[in-house]
Every structure is written in structure tokens, then in C-alpha cells.
Amino acid sequence: VSQTISGKDGFTSMIANFDQNQSMLQILFAYVDRLTIGGVPSFTGRPPICRKALLKCFFLKTVFQIDSLRKLTHFLHQYPSFRVSCGLSSVPHISTFSRVGTWFREEGIPLIHKQILQEMHFGLIPCVLIDSTALRSSLYDSQAKWGKSTRYGWYKGYKAHICSTPEGVVLSYAFTTANIHDSKMAPVLLQDIQGQNVLFSVADAAYDSQHIYEIARACNIFAINPINPRNGEQNKSTHRRVLSQFIQTILGKQLMKERGKIEKQFSNLKDKGLEQPRWYGRNRYLLHVQLVFLIHNIAYSILVLQHPLNGLAIR
Structure with missing residues (x-):
């Protein structure tokens, strides 16, 4: 309904x-x-x-x-x-x-x-997907903040940061105001699934962060995402060098294709009423x-x- x-x-x-x-x-x-x-x-x-x-x-x-x-x-x-x-x-x-x-x-x-x-009883989880989705709220919501979304442009509200399986199970999530950058919450999402047997995490270029790579490694997860050229000197890190080669392999390309599934998950969740633009x-x-x-x-x-x-x- x-x-x-x-x-x-x-x-x-x-x-x-x-x-x-x-x-x-x-x-x-x-x-x-x-x-x-x-x-x-x-x-x-x-x-x-x-x-x-x-x-x-x-x-x-x-x-x-x-x-x-x-x-x-x-x-x-x-x-x-x-x-x-x-x-x-x-x-x-x-x-x-x-x-x-x-x-x-x-x-x-x-x-x-x-x-x-x-x-x-998941057992081995080959990969998880990490991303956030914009949740608009009422313009009169004094606790909400302004942020920028690819879909909405500037909007006032919140964000749901999600780590899910490609099939759609929400493993961990965080809820923040719209002004919080996606990369700030990825470590929290990864640490929340540390008890799961996850091999890879897949995200977009917004998550190209040395701190995220270190947290993922501590959780025995290999973080995969496109290299963000704007990060400049950081691209010299060991993980980025390995990552730039890995995403060119057959397995790397297959994993990168999984990224699109989380957008469908967000659409599905919003169809179920996840976003409530008139709320405060x-x-x-x-x-x-x-x-x-x-x-x-x-x-x-x-x-x-x-x-x-x-x-x-x-x-």
C-alpha cells in the first residue's frame, strides 16, 4: 500500500x-x-x-x-x-x-x-553496496539542513546512508542532515557490518578516501570505487595503486557494475514511503x-x- x-x-x-x-x-x-x-x-x-x-x-x-x-x-x-x-x-x-x-x-x-x-544466516557476502539518498523534509523543519543532491539540486532535509547487499537487504544505515558528506558516514557503515563475512564494498567516487580504505581494511573488507582525480596527491597511496589495477580486471569490472543496483533499491524504498517531503x-x-x-x-x-x-x- x-x-x-x-x-x-x-x-x-x-x-x-x-x-x-x-x-x-x-x-x-x-x-x-x-x-x-x-x-x-x-x-x-x-x-x-x-x-x-x-x-x-x-x-x-x-x-x-x-x-x-x-x-x-x-x-x-x-x-x-x-x-x-x-x-x-x-x-x-x-x-x-x-x-x-x-x-x-x-x-x-x-x-x-x-x-x-x-x-x-548470510555466510559469505561477496560484496556490499554503499551510497546515500536524499530525503527532503518540510522547509519549515528547523532541524533539517540544506544539502545538494544529483536529483534534486539544493534541497532541505536529511540523508539516509545505506550499506546493502546487491539483492536489497539493508545491512547497516545512518541518518544525517543533508549537509553531511557521504564519505563521513562510510566508516560507520563499514564498522557496523564488521561481524559479517564481507569481501568487497562497492561505492562511487565520493567514497575515494584514504580514511575509508583504512577502516575497510581493519574490517577485512576491500573497498572498491572509481578513483577521484580531484584527490591529487592522495592517488599515490598503496590502496589506490592496487585499486586502479583491480578495477580493470574482469572481476573488478563485474563488481563495479553492481553499483547501479543500489539506485534501484532507493527507488523501491521511496515507493514504500521512505521520503516524506512535508515532514519536520x-x-x-x-x-x-x-x-x-x-x-x-x-x-x-x-x-x-x-x-x-x-x-x-x-x-
Whole structure:
């Protein structure tokens, strides 16, 4: 489902799509039911609210692109069948969603992200792809910054920096304002996948940096990218000399061709609502990005790895 909530007609259309598709939400909810997550303490003396039920609500919000917690609570009140599907006997107060959203952003989602990757049992990963994509925000967003994008030119917003497999699994990611250069975040992405058995990382010329090469080497990864002629004297480094020869080999050329796949991944993720140009607030945007990546990886794990014939459903 890739439409925005816009009044009653939007709700009706979404419910129709929910019934027709057998619902991505049912797949996501089944995965959440397997997780072990504690409850959210209540400040009113009532029993704790299950975090799994609240995560299902956040999945619902993300899949249906509901753009605020207030609209989410309104949706759950208006359509109690969705509330029941999430495992809630009543609709929590918006402050509860806000409080648990902070926990998911800072602790819960990073833990679940790691768990999903462990369940995939990758073994050897021949190569990973590294790049960033522009995420526009509202011009009134005081926390966003101006940056330059190949597609948009100058824009105000954020960036999602991603390290993924060529097949589309998001292995690691970082979220920054738009003014942060891509090369600044590559070391973070590489260090986050240090536990994976990765041979090569593939990126564009923006990542031609001695610091990145050193971090990659420390992670036992061979970094591949076009040599940036503007780096001048740095081109004399040992890695660049080896790299300039390697990218002329058959294997090097094949790996360099993989770079284009990450642009298709970005397009796919944006079709799922990754970019929200009217939004404002860094933490709000970050939680949304985390949820999109989490949903994407869960869907890949279940639809592709466990049921390969269904793979086209998420591509």
C-alpha cells in the first residue's frame, strides 16, 4: 500500500487493498508475535501495554503512510478491527505512542534489526553496496539542513546512508542532515557490518578516501570505487595503486557494475514511503526511516528467503 491518508476515501481504499493483498501487515504481525519485548509501564496504575502491540501500530502507521500519531489514534478509533489485529483492547493515549516511539528509535528497532540479520544466516557476502539518498523534509523543519543532491539540486532535509547487499537487504544505515558528506558516514557503515563475512564494498567516487580504505581494511573488507582525480596527491597511496589495477580486471569490472543496483533499491524504498517531503523533526523522520528499513528486511526475510517464489512481491 503506497498511498497517503487523506480523509475517509483514503481509509476506505486502504481497507480494500488490505483485504485484496492478504496483507503485508499480517506477515509483519506474525513476525512481531515471535519477538520477546517487554511491556510499557503505565503511569495510571493500569497493566503495562505490550510493546509488541505498539510496534504493530507503528508498522500499520508506516505501511499506510499515516503522517502523525494523532491521525494514527484517530484511525484506530475509527477502525477497531485494526486495533484488535494489533492486539489492543483500547487505543493508547498519544503520549504512550510518543514515549514508546522514543524507545523503539533508540533501543528496540536497532536490536530487532540485528536479530533479523542473524536469522538470515548470510555466510559469505561477496560484496556490499554503499551510497546515500536524499530525503527532503518540510522547509519549515528547523532541524533539517540544506544539502545538494544529483536529483534534486539544493534541497532541505536529511540523508539516509545505506550499506546493502546487491539483492536489497539493508545491512547497516545512518541518518544525517543533508549537509553531511557521504564519505563521513562510510566508516560507520563499514564498522557496523564488521561481524559479517564481507569481501568487497562497492561505492562511487565520493567514497575515494584514504580514511575509508583504512577502516575497510581493519574490517577485512576491500573497498572498491572509481578513483577521484580531484584527490591529487592522495592517488599515490598503496590502496589506490592496487585499486586502479583491480578495477580493470574482469572481476573488478563485474563488481563495479553492481553499483547501479543500489539506485534501484532507493527507488523501491521511496515507493514504500521512505521520503516524506512535508515532514519536520529529526527524531520523527528517523523513526519513520528505521521502520521502513525494518519492514523491508522482514519482508525480504519471509517472502524471499523463506518463500523464494514470492520474491517478486516486494521488489
